Amino acid sequence: MKAPTAAASSNASAAADARAGSMRTSLRHNDAMRGLSQLEEFAMTHRPRPEPGVDVIDTPRYIVRIVASFPIPGPNSASFIRCGAEDVDEVIDGVEAVFAERNLPYNWILDPDTQPSDLEERLQTRGIVADPMDSEAAVMILPADAELQAPALKGLVIEDSLHDLESFTAAERVAAEAFAGLPFGEPMPMDGTRDQRFLDARAYHNRKGILATVDGEPAGSASVTLFPPHGAIINAGAVRPRFRGLGVYRAMVAARLGMAREAGAAGLVVWGGHMSAPILAGLGFEKVSWRRFCVKG
Numbered sequence: 001m002k003a004p005t006a007a008a009s010s011n012a013s014a015a016a017d018a019r020a021g022s023m024r025t026s027l028r029h030n031d032a033m034r035g036l037s038q039l040e041e042f043a044m045t046h047r048p049r050p051e052p053g054v055d056v057i058d059t060p061r062y063i064v065r066i067v068a069s070f071p072i073p074g075p076n077s078a079s080f081i082r083c084g085a086e087d088v089d090e091v092i093d094g095v096e097a098v099f100a101e102r103n104l105p106y107n108w109i110l111d112p113d114t115q116p117s118d119l120e121e122r123l124q125t126r127g128i129v130a131d132p133m134d135s136e137a138a139v140m141i142l143p144a145d146a147e148l149q150a151p152a153l154k155g156l157v158i159e160d161s162l163h164d165l166e167s168f169t170a171a172e173r174v175a176a177e178a179f180a181g182l183p184f185g186e187p188m189p190m191d192g193t194r195d196q197r198f199l200d201a202r203a204y205h206n207r208k209g210i211l212a213t214v215d216g217e218p219a220g221s222a223s224v225t226l227f228p229p230h231g232a233i234i235n236a237g238a239v240r241p242r243f244r245g246l247g248v249y250r251a252m253v254a255a256r257l258g259m260a261r262e263a264g265a266a267g268l269v270v271w272g273g274h275m276s277a278p279i280l281a282g283l284g285f286e287k288v289s290w291r292r293f294c295v296k297g
Contacts (some may be wrong), residue, residue, distance in 0.1 A: 010102035023273075039163040042230040043141050044111075044289045046269070047080060051207075053200030057098065061091055064098050069193040069200065073107035073131070073295050081108070085116040088174055092126055107131060108294040123294050131293040136272035138280075139289035141231070142257065144267040146284050150249030150254040153214065156256045160208030161221060168198045170212045178238035184218070208259055212248050219243035224256040224268075232260035234270045 036044070048065040050056045057064040061083040067075035078095040102289055108128060110120060123129070142148070153160045159195075161171035172194065176182040188194075199208055206227065212220035222237040234256050239248045253268070260268055272280045281287070 005245075022112070035043055037266075038229070039143060039231050039269070040140050040288050041140050041218045042227070042266065043269040046227070046230075046233070048077075049202075052203035061087065062095060064095060065103065066104065068102060068104065069196045070161065070190065071104050072188040073105050073293075076104045076106035077109050077234040078106065079109035079111070081110065081119055082113070082115045088116065088119065088122050089126075092123070093129075101103065102219050105295075110292040110294065112289060120292065120294060127297050128294050129297040131295045134273040135293055137273050137291045137293070138277045138287040139291060140270050140272050140285035140287050141278050142253075142268040142270075142280075142283070144257065144261045144265060146257065146267070148250070148254045148283060149256055150251040153247050153251065155213075155215035156215075156219075156246075156248065156251055157213050158212060158251060159224075162198075162202055162207075165195065165198050167211050168201070168209065169194060170218040171209060172192045174211070174221040174240055175236060175238040177240050178221075184240065195253065208256075210252050210255060212252055214243060214246070214248070219246075219251055220248040222252040222256065224259055226260065226263045226265055228260075228264040229266055231269050232256065232263065234268050237270075249279060249282060253280075 021251075047058070048054075048056050048063055053067060053069055055066040055068075057066070061081070062078050063080045064268070065075070065077050065079070070076070076099065081091065083091050085170050093108075095108075105148060108123060116122070120130070159167060161167045172188065173182075173184050176186075176188050177184045182188060190197075201209065204225075207223060207225045210220070210222045211218060212222075218240070220237070220239040220243065222234065224234045226232045237252055257268055260266075268285075270276075270280060270285065272285070272287075277287075
């Protein structure tokens, strides 16, 4: 993978990286001093890491995550921004160069420890604004010993969406209908890279996929990535509109909580947007932090 085009070898950049590295160490120390639980600390400090189909550029000033087979903001992102005020333009230029070279859309992910603290305002001066789709998420946790019973919904079956390509395709079509309003079974914009996404997901053994069916019909989909003993990250929980209100979402959360327990993980971590956060709170999740999302306007 090519490195960022910013002059990382220059004395100025080396000094900036050293400043940012010192800042990051201090922030981690502060987290530890607050007496966070293992699950809370994991939720607040977990950093993107390489995995099949995912490239990561990890520098002291920022982390870039690249998923070429999933060309949308979110999977492709810049996060953990820790730089001095005088280095902001260089950081923005470096991140933009990475994604421009690959022709990928991406977002900036800000957190409570983002430095400088006015980075969002500085991004705005470069045409990078709050994501109009969902600008903020609550970082939420649910301990592994939480009581969460799956609903007694007749005909509901929780299946492995990574069992075969057909199941994986059904899970993606559920998500496309739930999140983008694309009628189930219609062609999807990213159909051409599905085979590779399936192979990548299968190759990453910490990842599990769920396809929820009701009387044999695909109704919901979700995933979980296990990082025992620290925690398990859940995402992509989707339910087709006509199956909502039946308990499918709750059942998928309960299934993933069981997977976390079985793996010896401390509990579940999720980023809840404006629609899902209230539902997750109703299931017992607690907010411990936040993330904000910015995209090129």
